[in-house]
Amino acid sequence: MNEARLRQNIAFTVLGAVTLLIVIPILLVILYVAINGAGAITWSFLTEAPRNGMKAGGIFPAIVGTILLVIGTMLFSLPLGVLSAIYLVEYASDNLFTRMIKLSVVNLSGIPSIVYGLFGFTAFVLVLRFGTSILAGSLTLAIMSLPVIITASKEALESVPFTYREISLSLGATRWQTVRYCVLPYAIPGILTGTVLSLSRAAGETAPILFTVAAFYLPRLPRGAFDQVMALPYHLYVISTQVPNIPLSLSFATALVLIAIVFLMNLVSVILRAHYRKKRLW
Amino acid sequence: MVNEPIVQTFDLNCYFGSVHALKNVNIEIARNEILGIIGPANSGKTTFLRAINRLNYLQRTYSQTGEILLGGRDIRKINDNLLRKKVGIIFALPQVLPISIFDNVAYGPKVHGTTNKETLSRIVEEALKKAYLWEEVKDRLKDPAVRLSGGQQQRLCIARTLAVEPEVILYDEPCSGLDPISTAKVEDAMQQLKADYTQILVTNNTKQASRVSERCAFFLMGELVEIGPTHDLFTHPGDTRTDDYITGRFG
Numbered sequence: 001m002n003e004a005r006l007r008q009n010i011a012f013t014v015l016g017a018v019t020l021l022i023v024i025p026i027l028l029v030i031l032y033v034a035i036n037g038a039g040a041i042t043w044s045f046l047t048e049a050p051r052n053g054m055k056a057g058g059i060f061p062a063i064v065g066t067i068l069l070v071i072g073t074m075l076f077s078l079p080l081g082v083l084s085a086i087y088l089v090e091y092a093s094d095n096l097f098t099r100m101i102k103l104s105v106v107n108l109s110g111i112p113s114i115v116y117g118l119f120g121f122t123a124f125v126l127v128l129r130f131g132t133s134i135l136a137g138s139l140t141l142a143i144m145s146l147p148v149i150i151t152a153s154k155e156a157l158e159s160v161p162f163t164y165r166e167i168s169l170s171l172g173a174t175r176w177q178t179v180r181y182c183v184l185p186y187a188i189p190g191i192l193t194g195t196v197l198s199l200s201r202a203a204g205e206t207a208p209i210l211f212t213v214a215a216f217y218l219p220r221l222p223r224g225a226f227d228q229v230m231a232l233p234y235h236l237y238v239i240s241t242q243v244p245n246i247p248l249s250l251s252f253a254t255a256l257v258l259i260a261i262v263f264l265m266n267l268v269s270v271i272l273r274a275h276y277r278k279k280r281l282w
Numbered sequence: 283m284v285n286e287p288i289v290q291t292f293d294l295n296c297y298f299g300s301v302h303a304l305k306n307v308n309i310e311i312a313r314n315e316i317l318g319i320i321g322p323a324n325s326g327k328t329t330f331l332r333a334i335n336r337l338n339y340l341q342r343t344y345s346q347t348g349e350i351l352l353g354g355r356d357i358r359k360i361n362d363n364l365l366r367k368k369v370g371i372i373f374a375l376p377q378v379l380p381i382s383i384f385d386n387v388a389y390g391p392k393v394h395g396t397t398n399k400e401t402l403s404r405i406v407e408e409a410l411k412k413a414y415l416w417e418e419v420k421d422r423l424k425d426p427a428v429r430l431s432g433g434q435q436q437r438l439c440i441a442r443t444l445a446v447e448p449e450v451i452l453y454d455e456p457c458s459g460l461d462p463i464s465t466a467k468v469e470d471a472m473q474q475l476k477a478d479y480t481q482i483l484v485t486n487n488t489k490q491a492s493r494v495s496e497r498c499a500f501f502l503m504g505e506l507v508e509i510g511p512t513h514d515l516f517t518h519p520g521d522t523r524t525d526d527y528i529t530g531r532f533g
Contacts, residue, residue, distance in 0.1 A: 094342060163377045170337060171390040171446055172367035181393070182379060280380045281426035 033259060037252030045253060049219035054239050055246050057219070059254055064221055065134075065229035066203055066261060069213065072138025072225075073145055073202045078195055080142070081149030085191075088150070089157040090179050109147035114207040116144040121211035133226040137213025144208050145198040152194020156187040186280060189273040196269035200262045206233040216242075232258040284312040287351075288480050289334060289450060294348040296329050298341060303329040305504045306348075311450075316476060318495030318512060319484045322527065325501040327484040331452045334482070335369040336362055353449070367394060370443030371452040375459050376435030378427040378442075383419050386427045386438055390446035405445050413441035414471045433464025440471055451475070453483045457490065469494050488528050492516050500524045 044058055051057030092098040120140025130136040160183045168178040206214075214234035222229040236254045239246050289311040296304035304326040311317050319327045332338045334350060336357065350357045357365055367390075379386050387406040396402055406423070410416040415437040419430070427438055436456055443451055453472075457465040472481055472494055485491050491498050492512055499509040500521075508521050519525045 163373075164379060166337070166340065166373070167377055167379060167442075168389070168393070169340065169362075170335065170366055170371045170373075171393065171442065172363045172365075173390075173393040174363050177393045181389070186380070281382055281428070 030259060033252050033255050036249060037254070037256035040247070040249040040253035041256065046257070050217070051219070054217060054235075054243055055250075059230075059232065059235060059257065061219060061221055062230040062232045062235040062254070063257060063261070065214075065231040066233070066258070068134055068222065068229060069137055069141060069209065069231055070199055070203050070261075070265070072134055073141040074195070074199055076139060076142035077145040077149055077198070081146050081195070082153050082191060085150050085153030085157060086179055086184075089154055090175065090183065105147050105150050109151065112207075113144055113205050114210075116140055117208040117210050117212065119143070120208060125212055131226060132211070132213060132215075132228050134213055134222060134229055135225045137209045137229075137231075140208045140212045141202040141205065144205065145202050148198035148201070149191075149195050152197070153187070153191045156190025156194070157183060159190065160186045185276070188276045192269045192273050192276070196265055200265055203262055203265070204233050204258060206237050209234055232261070284310045284315075286313045287311060288313045288353055289482075290349075290351040290354075291330075291333075292349040292351075294330075294333060294350060295346065296326070296333055296338065297343075297345045298329075299343040303504055304333070307506045309499065309506060309509065311480060311482065312497075313480055314476060314478075315497060316472065316481045316483060316495045318491035318498040319482065319501060320486075320488050320491045320498060320527070321501035321507075323486075324503070326504040327501050328454050329504075330501065331371070331454050331482060331484050334450070334452060335366045335371055337366075337371065367446050368448055369450045369452060370446065370448035371454065372436070372439050372443060372456045374455040376432055376439055378430070378435050378438055380426065380428060382424045383427045383430070383438060384423040387441050387445045390442060394446060406441075409441040409445040410438075412444050412471070412475065413437045414467055414474070415441055431464070433460050433467060436460060436464070436468055437471060440468070444475075448479065450480045450482065453481065453485075455485055456483070458486060465490070488516075500527065502527070 046058060046063065047060050048058035049061050050059065088098065088102065092101075117140060120136060120143065124130045124136035124139050125132055128136075130139075164182040164186070165178050168182040169175070173181070202208075209231055213229060214231050215228040216234075216238060218228055218230050232254060236251060236258065239254065240251045287310040289309070291307055291309050294304055294307040294309075295302070307326075307330060309330075319330065321327050329338060333346060334352075334357070338344045338346070352360065352365065352368065360368075379389065381389075384406055387409050388402045391402060391405050396405065407416065407420075410419065415434060418434060419425075419438075427435065430438060436459075440451075440456075457468055460468065469490070472483070475481060483491065483495055495512045497510060498512040498515045500507045500515065500519075500523075502523055507523055508515065508519065510520070515524065516528055519528065
């Protein structure tokens with residue numbers, strides 16, 4: 001074996017080991033949660049409201065609340081995020097103003113989520129008088145998700161070869177037609193990845209919903225967009241720290257359900273991605 | 283002066299940032315002629331070509347002075363979309379979209395408002411026939427365009443341009459990546475198109491210019507050195523720099 005081969009094998013081994021190091025903790029976390037929580041997951045746990053000061057019963061309202069919040073977040077952040085990314089990549093000229101926008105988008109993604117929570121509380125709950133509501137919570141989570149969605153969409157749009165735009169424009173297509181038919185279809189897989197990543201984070205956040213939507217104990221389903229709702233991450237926080245003498249398995253079961261929801265979202269995005277990749281004919 | 287000029291430029295100057303890419307170019311191009319443009323790299327040939335359909339403006343640093351007329355109208359007064367519909371371009375490397383052969387050709391007519399399927403089929407068939415590609419692809423119009431060979435892709439690009447019914451077709455070194463047989467096919471297509479279109483051919487290959495074009499222009503360092511009937515330009519050029527270039531003393 002010559003030296004170059006040897007070096008290559010060493011490199012592969014190191015890279016493989018590093019990858020394993022990343023995967024193993026994730027698997028361990030999931031495994032640990034599953035082992036401790038699976039026993040508590042029953043049909044009634046998934047479909048019933050909590051009872052007896054949350055020490056018994058299920059988490060159904062919290063599941064519904066989290067799903068509603070994710071949908072609400074997506075309704076606001078996806079169109080806004082994708083459209084502003086399209087503007088920044090395809091239309092905006094390169095000047096001080098657009099550079100400032102791009103810089104603030106990057107910086108926004110680094111802001112702690114509790115700050116978004118306080119902002120949402122002030123802006124949506126108090127000033128706009130939405131009250132502690134699904135609407136206020138969704139908007140807060142949407143603002144938190146926007147930077148990641150914009151950044152991912154921007155990168156997805158930028159990775160579409162410039163020649164596609166050149167072909168389209170040279171045939172007399174307008175800029176919008178070019179974006180619509182020659183750029184967006186090939187950017188969708190990347191946009192989806194970023195969106196789902198961002199929504200997964202929104203599904204699991206506690207701080208932004210703390211003051212804007214989450215109910216401590218509300219064992220019923222919400223009656224509209226201006227109603228409060230329970231949500232899984234906050235429920236998990238509550239039963240783990242605020243209510244004494246709750247069986248630990250209930251906390252783990254709640255965490256497991258949250259992980260499952262996030263996993264399902266990712267699964268949907270994998271399927272959608274595969275579908276859109278097929279549209280590109282090679 | 284030429285009869286019935288379709289493209290005219292007056293004191294055309296083009297800049298990319300501080301680079302002066304074209305200097306005071308005055309050219310008249312006659313309807314239905316094939317004008318060859320030759321010159322070494324960085325002589326401004328491509329810039330000239332892309333000035334005519336304003337594709338240069340895709341680069342943010344680009345600026346331009348002087349006038350370009352298309353059919354007697356200042357192109358700044360024509361909507362970019364309409365201008366580019368009238369002035370099609372074939373790029374140096376065959377560039378196809380990652381969609382089917384049919385959809386590549388149908389793309390132009392679609393964005394210009396043709397939605398009827400039968401009309402589209404007819405347009406696609408006619409365009410492919412004019413570009414000498416129909417016989418090779420008629421049974422696999424749904425196949426990905428990227429699976430065609432380079433020469434076929436380039437003729438597909440020609441068909442795609444023809445499908446929007448341009449008046450002028452610009453070729454930017456269309457055969458630079460092609461083998462001699464594919465090159466011959468592209469040149470055949472150009473000869474067939476002479477009856478209906480004005481064609482401007484930028485080429486690095488002086489032999490190609492002499493084979494295909496009726497008039498020829500020689501660009502050097504952003505200047506139009508001379509323009510004249512191709513035969514004259516190649517047999518007794520008026521400028522020693524042209525002579526040096528075509529006899530291979532530089533370039």
